[in-house]
Amino acid sequence: MTDASITPPSARPKSGLFAPDARTRKRNAAEKRFRLYGMAAVGVGLLFLLFLFTSILRSGLPAFTQTVLDIEFTLTQAQFDTAESKMLKTGEYQNIFVAALQGQLEERGFEVEFDAKAIGRIVGKPGVTIRRYFLENPDRVGTPAGFELAASSRVDGYANGRVTRDTIVDSRFLMTRDLDLVDALREAGIIRGAFNWNFITGKDSGVDNPGGAGIGASVIGSFFMMLVVLFLSLPIGVAASIYLEEFAPKNRWTDVIEVNISNLAAVPSIVFGILGLAVFVQFAGLPQSAPLVGGLVLTLMTLPTIIISTRASLAAVPPSIRDAALGVGASKMQSVFHHVLPLAMPGILTGTIIGLAQALGETAPLLLIGMVGFVAREYPEGFLSGFTDANSAMPAQIYTWASRADPGFYEKAWGGIIILLLFLITMNAIAVVLRRRFERRW
Amino acid sequence: MPFTWLVLIILALATAGYVLGRRRALASVRGDARNLHSLPGYYGANVAMWATVPAVGVLLVWLLAQPYFVNTRVFSILPDSVVSQGSSIGLVMSDVRRVADGLDVAIEQGAMTRDQASALDTGVTDVRALLGAAGVALGSDVSADVLFAAQRYRALNGTASAIMTVVVLLIALGGATYACSRSTAGFRARNTVERGILALLIFAASIAILTTIGIVFALLFNTIEFFRLYPAADFFFGTNWAPSFSGRGGASDLGVLPLLWGTFYISFIALLVAVPIGLFSAIYLSEYASNRVRSVAKPLIEILAGIPTIVYGLFALMTVGPLLVSMFGQDTLGWMSGGTAVMTAGLVMGIMLIPFVSSLSDDIINAVPQALRDGSYGLGATQSETIRQVILPAALPGIVGAILLAASRAIGETMIVVLGAGAAARLSLNPFEAMTTITAKIVSQLTGDADFASPEALVAFALGMTLFVLTLGLNVFALYIVRKYREQYD
Numbered sequence: 001m002t003d004a005s006i007t008p009p010s011a012r013p014k015s016g017l018f019a020p021d022a023r024t025r026k027r028n029a030a031e032k033r034f035r036l037y038g039m040a041a042v043g044v045g046l047l048f049l050l051f052l053f054t055s056i057l058r059s060g061l062p063a064f065t066q067t068v069l070d071i072e073f074t075l076t077q078a079q080f081d082t083a084e085s086k087m088l089k090t091g092e093y094q095n096i097f098v099a100a101l102q103g104q105l106e107e108r109g110f111e112v113e114f115d116a117k118a119i120g121r122i123v124g125k126p127g128v129t130i131r132r133y134f135l136e137n138p139d140r141v142g143t144p145a146g147f148e149l150a151a152s153s154r155v156d157g158y159a160n161g162r163v164t165r166d167t168i169v170d171s172r173f174l175m176t177r178d179l180d181l182v183d184a185l186r187e188a189g190i191i192r193g194a195f196n197w198n199f200i201t202g203k204d205s206g207v208d209n210p211g212g213a214g215i216g217a218s219v220i221g222s223f224f225m226m227l228v229v230l231f232l233s234l235p236i237g238v239a240a241s242i243y244l245e246e247f248a249p250k251n252r253w254t255d256v257i258e259v260n261i262s263n264l265a266a267v268p269s270i271v272f273g274i275l276g277l278a279v280f281v282q283f284a285g286l287p288q289s290a291p292l293v294g295g296l297v298l299t300l301m302t303l304p305t306i307i308i309s310t311r312a313s314l315a316a317v318p319p320s321i322r323d324a325a326l327g328v329g330a331s332k333m334q335s336v337f338h339h340v341l342p343l344a345m346p347g348i349l350t351g352t353i354i355g356l357a358q359a360l361g362e363t364a365p366l367l368l369i370g371m372v373g374f375v376a377r378e379y380p381e382g383f384l385s386g387f388t389d390a391n392s393a394m395p396a397q398i399y400t401w402a403s404r405a406d407p408g409f410y411e412k413a414w415g416g417i418i419i420l421l422l423f424l425i426t427m428n429a430i431a432v433v434l435r436r437r438f439e440r441r442w
Numbered sequence: 443m444p445f446t447w448l449v450l451i452i453l454a455l456a457t458a459g460y461v462l463g464r465r466r467a468l469a470s471v472r473g474d475a476r477n478l479h480s481l482p483g484y485y486g487a488n489v490a491m492w493a494t495v496p497a498v499g500v501l502l503v504w505l506l507a508q509p510y511f512v513n514t515r516v517f518s519i520l521p522d523s524v525v526s527q528g529s530s531i532g533l534v535m536s537d538v539r540r541v542a543d544g545l546d547v548a549i550e551q552g553a554m555t556r557d558q559a560s561a562l563d564t565g566v567t568d569v570r571a572l573l574g575a576a577g578v579a580l581g582s583d584v585s586a587d588v589l590f591a592a593q594r595y596r597a598l599n600g601t602a603s604a605i606m607t608v609v610v611l612l613i614a615l616g617g618a619t620y621a622c623s624r625s626t627a628g629f630r631a632r633n634t635v636e637r638g639i640l641a642l643l644i645f646a647a648s649i650a651i652l653t654t655i656g657i658v659f660a661l662l663f664n665t666i667e668f669f670r671l672y673p674a675a676d677f678f679f680g681t682n683w684a685p686s687f688s689g690r691g692g693a694s695d696l697g698v699l700p701l702l703w704g705t706f707y708i709s710f711i712a713l714l715v716a717v718p719i720g721l722f723s724a725i726y727l728s729e730y731a732s733n734r735v736r737s738v739a740k741p742l743i744e745i746l747a748g749i750p751t752i753v754y755g756l757f758a759l760m761t762v763g764p765l766l767v768s769m770f771g772q773d774t775l776g777w778m779s780g781g782t783a784v785m786t787a788g789l790v791m792g793i794m795l796i797p798f799v800s801s802l803s804d805d806i807i808n809a810v811p812q813a814l815r816d817g818s819y820g821l822g823a824t825q826s827e828t829i830r831q832v833i834l835p836a837a838l839p840g841i842v843g844a845i846l847l848a849a850s851r852a853i854g855e856t857m858i859v860v861l862g863a864g865a866a867a868r869l870s871l872n873p874f875e876a877m878t879t880i881t882a883k884i885v886s887q888l889t890g891d892a893d894f895a896s897p898e899a900l901v902a903f904a905l906g907m908t909l910f911v912l913t914l915g916l917n918v919f920a921l922y923i924v925r926k927y928r929e930q931y932d
């Protein structure tokens with residue numbers, strides 16, 4: 001028994017566990033609402049991601065296909081001789097080609113009226129290609145020869161749905177009535193889509209030829225830039241981290257360096273571009289648009305990232321390892337280089353790869369050192385000239401394409417983004433695998 | 443190429459020095475390494491270090507100093523009349539360099555011999571045509587003075603390079619010999635080598651400082667140069683941005699206010715998008731979500747941070763812009779006339795900043811001690827009441843810091859605004875109008891054809907300085923807030 005007297009409650013609660021009162025209901029509703037806001041925020045974020053990727057894929061995938069016109073016909077010796085004796089030789093070949101195309105269409109039961117000019121608008125100048133082929137292979141005259149001709153970018157756009165009958169404007173590039181011919185050729189199986197290898201391996205084309213543009217040369221430019229970044233930022237970053245983490249005394253100078261590094265990590269990338277332009281190009285006189293200069297600028301940008309991650313993985317190595325090394329008579333330097341550094345290596349490599357991936361996608365500094373506007377028409381000649389010859393880089397090439405007037409290039413820009421993202425995904429995947437495979441918990 | 447050869451020779455010397463030093467140290471104790479102070483390898487490394495470090499140091503200094511030295515010498519022999527004919531000293535000197543390079547190319551191709559090149563006379567041969575044939579295009583005819591200066595330039599450069607090669611090789615050899623002679627049993631090779639390595643490590647750590655100094659100087663000198671040509675007051679308080687693209691004359695209005703306004707407006711809209719979404723996702727993921735949801739959703743949202751900004755720029759230009767036009771454009775509401783607008787850039791930049799806000803806030807919310815939550819639950823508060831009235835106030839300084847960091851990101855972002863915001867500098871309140879930012883104008887002023895010495899190009903450095911100071915201030919302030927907050931609970 002207790003002394004406490006049981007006093008009856010002055011007012012009975014209006015509700016019990018099973019019937020919540022108005023205030024509880026309100027609080028519970030607020031709770032639910034708040035939770036819903038959170039879910040909505042996550043949902044919106046994921047939706048944006050989905051939207052971004054679908055729009056990349058939808059707009060970029062057409063860049064990997066190319067509409068080609070497949071035709072096989074026989075050029076007789078007599079035709080060859082007459083064509084070569086004419087004044088307008090390629091024109092004569094064009095006529096032969098048109099006749100052959102007409103024949104093939106009729107053979108498959110299609111009736112379309114067209115002239116050589118329409119063909120010119122659809123596949124450019126087939127006569128040149130055909131003549132060159134037969135001049136180089138004279139023994140093929142008289143036997144059936146197959147040709148795969150790339151269709152013009154407008155026809156490409158029509159096949160991809162970028163250009164429709166409603167949006168097309170009659171011009172010297174493509175007329176509405178040409179589309180009838182294109183449709184007929186498509187149904188006859190003469191025009192078809194093929195994988196566009198040229199986009200992946202090719203060089204950039206001029207401003208009026210989106211069909212021939214390829215990203216290959218700028219991939220090489222990016223590759224050389226990444227080489228510079230890797231071979232400068234990894235040793236410098238690791239050396240700086242080792243000093244700061246293992247040797248630096250706690251004094252003002254060390255503080256200054258640390259504050260500097262964290263500030264550099266937050267300096268806008270365009271400022272690094274200004275630095276590159278003023279110091280590397282104008283002051284030191286290094287060649288403009290060269291992957292070497294781009295690599296140097298990106299190295300300075302990547303250094304803070306690498307230093308921060310390297311320091312984290314050095315700090316993760318337990319002090320007992322160092323103590324054990326020192327205990328058996330190693331010097332401080334030996335304990336770091338022989339024991340701590342190898343154990344921290346997986347973490348360092350992961351950080352480096354992530355830093356490189358960041359540098360690979362960076363565009364703004366490249367704009368200032370002149371990598372944009374340079375048309376990457378050629379591959380570098382050799383290994384050394386790959387560093388110093390003007391070249392483009394993947395993100396710079398994408399920007400160049402995006403700022404050209406012909407909408408055919410937009411598709412290429414999106415396609416370039418797919419390739420860039422593939423590289424980034426691969427690098428990040430390697431980093432994740434490295435981390436999973438070698439990460440040690442002490 | 444002699445330079446590559448020189449480096450290769452130094453490396454070969456170092457390798458030979460390593461072997462020699464090691465052998466000599468071992469010989470001094472008759473092959474019994476136990477009597478040495480250090481491991482034999484350290485004696486070798488010591489010699490290699492002495493062979494390379496001083497030589498490479500001298501080489502670098504020489505390479506930096508030589509162009510300056512040669513330029514002043516060549517410039518002193520140029521008569522004043524050349525400069526007054528031409529437009530500036532720099533132009534004449536670059537002419538001289540082009541001619542000299544052209545002569546080098548011509549000799550390399552076998553178009554002329556070395557002696558012919560140094561005996562050329564403008565009175566006898568047309569140098570421009572000669573070099574044109576060798577594939578070196580010159581802007582104007584070569585005057586006798588310029589040709590003479592170019593020949594002098596080549597001669598000086600040739601002599602200097604020859605001297606440099608000899609000096610550097612002598613230093614490398616001397617260093618190796620000196621270190622080799624000291625490789626005896628009592629010599630503390632390890633201590634020397636380790637001191638050398640430590641110096642290298644310190645140098646690597648100082649590169650961060652050198653970078654900052656480089657940035658500050660590059661911006662500062664050119665900014666001062668700009669203010670010499672254009673009044674600072676007009677730059678900071680001018681409300682009109684209209685650079686003249688001819689690049690000559692003072693017709694340009696270069697007021698920074700419209701650019702600042704555009705920058706802040708776009709950043710504001712970006713934060714308006716990113717802060718609620720980022721903050722609420724951080725709250726949901728850290729307080730409500732199950733481990734499974736969290737482990738999927740968090741990395742997915744963080745993908746948004748790993749996507750290069752050029753992708754967002756293209757996304758703004760080609761997807762979001764046209765989408766907004768179809769919603770608010772001439773056909774429907776008539777608010778928007780083109781795809782590039784403050785709204786387009788702001789929206790896309792907001793998407794980019796979501797993971798930035800969310801992962802920073804996530805860390806900060808997780809750092810709030812569990813005891814605070816438990817206390818609040820113990821008083822009968824619901825989860826959302828705990829979050830709103832206990833956790834958020836406790837985390838507020840950190841969240842403000844995160845938002846400030848995101849703002850500094852937004853201000854410094856370039857590609858999205860270059861592609862998505864338009865090029866017209868305006869002071870307007872309508873978010874559906876095209877405006878431009880500091881970063882976009884830095885790009886357009888420095889990638890144009892303007893002469894580097896003109897105020898139209900130099901203004902980019904003043905803009906860069908403004909940007910640098912702005913973002914640095916924001917970062918320092920944000921880090922200060924975050925750090926101050928952390929001290930409360932640790």
